[in-house]
Amino acid sequence: xxxxxxxxxxxxxxxxxxxxxxxxxxxxxxxxxxxxxxxxxxxxxxxxxxxxxxxxxxxxxxxxxxxxxxxxxxxxxxxxxxxxxxxxxxxxxxxxxxxxxxxxxxxxxxxxxxxxxxxxxxxxxxxxxxxxxxxxxxxxxxxxxxxxxxxxxxxxxxxxxxxxxxxxxxxxxxxxxxxxxxxxxxxxxxxxxxxxxxxxxxxxxxxxxxxxxxxxxxxxxxxxxxxxxxxxxxxxxxxxxxxxxxxxxxxxxxxxxxxxxxxxxxxxxxxxxxxxxxxxxxxxxxxxxxxxxxxxxxxxxxxxxxxxxxxxxxxxxxxxxxxxxxxxxxxxxxxxxxxxxxxxxxxxxxxxxxxxxxxxxxxxxxxxxxxxxxxxxxxxxxxxxxxxxxxxxxxxxxxxxxxxxxxxxxxxxxxxxxxx
Amino acid sequence: xxxxxxxxxxxxxxxxxxxxxxxxxxxxxxxxxxxxxxxxxxxxxxxxxxxxxxxxxxxxxxxxxxxxxxxxxxxxxxxxxxxxxxxxxxxxxxxxxxxxxxxxxxxxxxxxxxxxxxxxxxxxxxxxxxxxxxxxxxxxxxxxxxxxxxxxxxxxxxxxxxxxxxxxxxxxxxxxxxxxxxxxxxxxxxxxxxxxxxxxxxxxxxxxxxxxxxxxxxxxxxxxxxxxxxxxxxxxxxxxxxxxxxxxxxxxxxxxxxxxxxxxxxxxxxxxxxxxxxxxxxxxxxxxxxxxxxxxxxxxxxxxxxxxxxxxxxxxxxxxxxxxxxxxxxxxxxxxxxxxxxxxxxxxxxxxxxxxxxxxxxxxxxxxxxxxxxxxxxxxxxxxxxxxxxxxxxxxxxxx
Numbered sequence: 144x145x146x147x148x149x150x151x152x153x154x155x156x157x158x159x160x161x162x163x164x165x166x167x168x169x170x171x172x173x174x175x176x177x178x179x180x181x182x183x184x185x186x187x188x189x190x191x192x193x194x195x196x197x198x199x200x201x202x203x204x205x206x207x208x209x210x211x212x213x214x215x216x217x218x219x220x221x222x223x224x225x226x227x228x229x230x231x232x233x234x235x236x237x238x239x240x241x242x243x244x245x246x247x248x249x250x251x252x253x254x255x256x257x258x259x260x261x262x263x264x265x266x267x268x269x270x271x272x273x274x275x276x277x278x279x280x281x282x283x284x285x286x287x288x289x290x291x292x293x294x295x296x297x298x299x300x301x302x303x304x305x306x307x308x309x310x311x312x313x314x315x316x317x318x319x320x321x322x323x324x325x326x327x328x329x330x331x332x333x334x335x336x337x338x339x340x341x342x343x344x345x346x347x348x349x350x351x352x353x354x355x356x357x358x359x360x361x362x363x364x365x366x367x368x369x370x371x372x373x374x375x376x377x378x379x380x381x382x383x384x385x386x387x388x389x390x391x392x393x394x395x396x397x398x399x400x401x402x403x404x405x406x407x408x409x410x411x412x413x414x415x416x417x418x419x420x421x422x423x424x425x426x427x428x429x430x431x432x433x434x435x436x437x438x439x440x441x442x443x444x445x446x447x448x449x450x451x452x453x454x455x456x457x458x459x460x461x462x463x464x465x466x467x468x469x470x471x472x473x474x475x476x477x478x479x480x481x482x483x484x485x486x487x488x489x490x491x492x493x494x495x496x497x498x499x500x501x502x503x504x505x506x507x508x509x510x511x512x513x514x515x516x517x518x519x520x521x522x523x524x525x526x527x528x529x530x531x532x533x534x535x536x537x538x539x540x541x542x543x544x545x546x547x548x549x550x551x552x553x554x555x556x557x558x559x560x561x562x563x
Numbered sequence: 564x565x566x567x568x569x570x571x572x573x574x575x576x577x578x579x580x581x582x583x584x585x586x587x588x589x590x591x592x593x594x595x596x597x598x599x600x601x602x603x604x605x606x607x608x609x610x611x612x613x614x615x616x617x618x619x620x621x622x623x624x625x626x627x628x629x630x631x632x633x634x635x636x637x638x639x640x641x642x643x644x645x646x647x648x649x650x651x652x653x654x655x656x657x658x659x660x661x662x663x664x665x666x667x668x669x670x671x672x673x674x675x676x677x678x679x680x681x682x683x684x685x686x687x688x689x690x691x692x693x694x695x696x697x698x699x700x701x702x703x704x705x706x707x708x709x710x711x712x713x714x715x716x717x718x719x720x721x722x723x724x725x726x727x728x729x730x731x732x733x734x735x736x737x738x739x740x741x742x743x744x745x746x747x748x749x750x751x752x753x754x755x756x757x758x759x760x761x762x763x764x765x766x767x768x769x770x771x772x773x774x775x776x777x778x779x780x781x782x783x784x785x786x787x788x789x790x791x792x793x794x795x796x797x798x799x800x801x802x803x804x805x806x807x808x809x810x811x812x813x814x815x816x817x818x819x820x821x822x823x824x825x826x827x828x829x830x831x832x833x834x835x836x837x838x839x840x841x842x843x844x845x846x847x848x849x850x851x852x853x854x855x856x857x858x859x860x861x862x863x864x865x866x867x868x869x870x871x872x873x874x875x876x877x878x879x880x881x882x883x884x885x886x887x888x889x890x891x892x893x894x895x896x897x898x899x900x901x902x903x904x905x906x907x908x909x910x911x912x913x914x915x916x917x918x919x920x921x922x923x924x925x926x927x928x929x930x931x932x933x934x935x936x937x938x939x940x941x942x943x944x945x946x947x948x949x950x951x952x953x954x955x956x957x958x959x960x961x962x963x
Contacts, residue, residue: 162864165856172849246821248808255801318819319812350626350817445592445850448585449857455581456864 170493204367218242220364238266278326289347454544469553486541494533586901597928612761626817707757723753729773874959890948
């Protein structure tokens, strides 16, 4: 029976190619947009290198000091992280890195190259999973001894030395001193706000003052901590431990500030917090989902309505067919089922087209480097979400026309006298 | 005639309900895009107030050097840079340089006259700049004067320059702000000595905010600026950049510097600001195309369903033009129903002052969106209306 439905559907589409094209256009473009948006989102927070263990990773990257009249917010001081975060007991490992990448100039011979750097400790290589293309990360000993070594990303290494493998062991001039390249990692896209950089250097080689001895009470600075939990279930315990540490801390400048706020957030929570100083530990997840799911549905509603309108209009054309089937005893439920199947089928075809279009758009985005180092692709979750959306869309746009068609009175339908 | 069409369509409101709903949603989309678009356009039309070609931003960090020493080193660095061939001018500034995403905002309670009622002026961009900034950035002084030698002598009231937006915010009636005193930071009073056209460091697409400028004198020992704006000779490149970086490192022990051109900062800032509106407009164009195709399809199908009715009309003497006008009129009547619903939503924004956009922007957007919606509906109805006008009564009536 399904086969005959399929045949009927195929004939129906062929008879009015223009309307089939309109329907397919609407479905495929809607799904393309949704799939690309989801891919962008997944690209920023999904489990990809270097943030492979998204369920076990936490970032402590910001502190807000609040008072009745003023508020001060920034990333954290190196000194603060050393004393109060590296001493946390629950995590498996904790790394320290600069909170924001800083643009620097590298000199190789006569060639000058701009790159974004982060100063880090050696733990970063353990906590995060960078894909090493060549060489190795720098070690704890090298960081302790302030060895002038660096890790580059693949693109910068290629620009400097031709190939990634050729870069290892060579020297790059930075701030008047030679640094030896010890490793090359695969590019990290800029949408990975917390881990993106093009050049990683041992934190001890900085000329800035890390200890800041005059100002023990100053917790703010330029750094962040990357915390790896032993298992996903430990995450709440680590967050609780950090909050406990904060509660015990004296408030700097108590005349001005009354409260210290800082959270250990998952990458997803960080993304959802969107740099807002008011976001909580989960980064205002509820508001985020409300906004985006609402917008997504609204965005789907218009093409769905469009499809409903066209389908309803086409019932007029098919009135005779429906009348005959009704006269020969087809029940309303069976007719509704048929039209629903037809519509879901159309959406699935549109969905496949949409996925193809999405792949094309992603390829365009990747090759245009609009997001530097972007590597958008139709991954399994993206594909699954795309198909799921197509089905939802098909049901959304097919239910009302199916109901309407099944309710057509047979005698009138046969005569072809129906008003929409 | 128009009333007749409206009555016709009103009687068929149930049948056309979904179409009206679709038109309503399309209007909301158009209104949203119109609001964002006209807001950006409005901002873009205001003067930027400075030239950023051939200007470089030099940020430096004095490392572990204590502030008192760093201030001395800075003077040496400035002298060195100014003497470098290819450098036309150097101005010190706080870190809120053009297109840097850094800002320093303040709010004041301002009274027109001493003892008068106070009203707040919020979101004022406050700049601490060296007196050379005018020449480096090409600022245009429209009233009074810029900082000069006279300001080196510490008077009772330090000098302050404001921009025209600030002038308007202080005295909406047009009274000149020159010579007036402005209270900042609780009790310190500043005297306004000049007005510049603008200095919109947030970029040309961001809403213009009022600005105030305080001078950084060479003898200043309180504040260590960490940014320089350098005007270079046209065509300067990597060689000069390396030379400046080397000089700074040689003079300042442990100093590090980052040099970027304002051109490059401008494009990256522009990209960041424009990405979301661009994405939104691509999505809306697609949505509207979708609506247009759908409307066109529905109208076309409706014509073939109404062949008999239209045939009768022709047979009874309606000219082809009248039939075409009827179809277009019906479509526009439907559009009006959707539009009225949409307007009910749209007027809430200026009325409630939601989202903090200017009322003029909302009104422009409401008008633009309505115009675009009618245009869209007319275009969709044109072909079906010609189809309807071409129906020959003899053929149509025989089909019956």
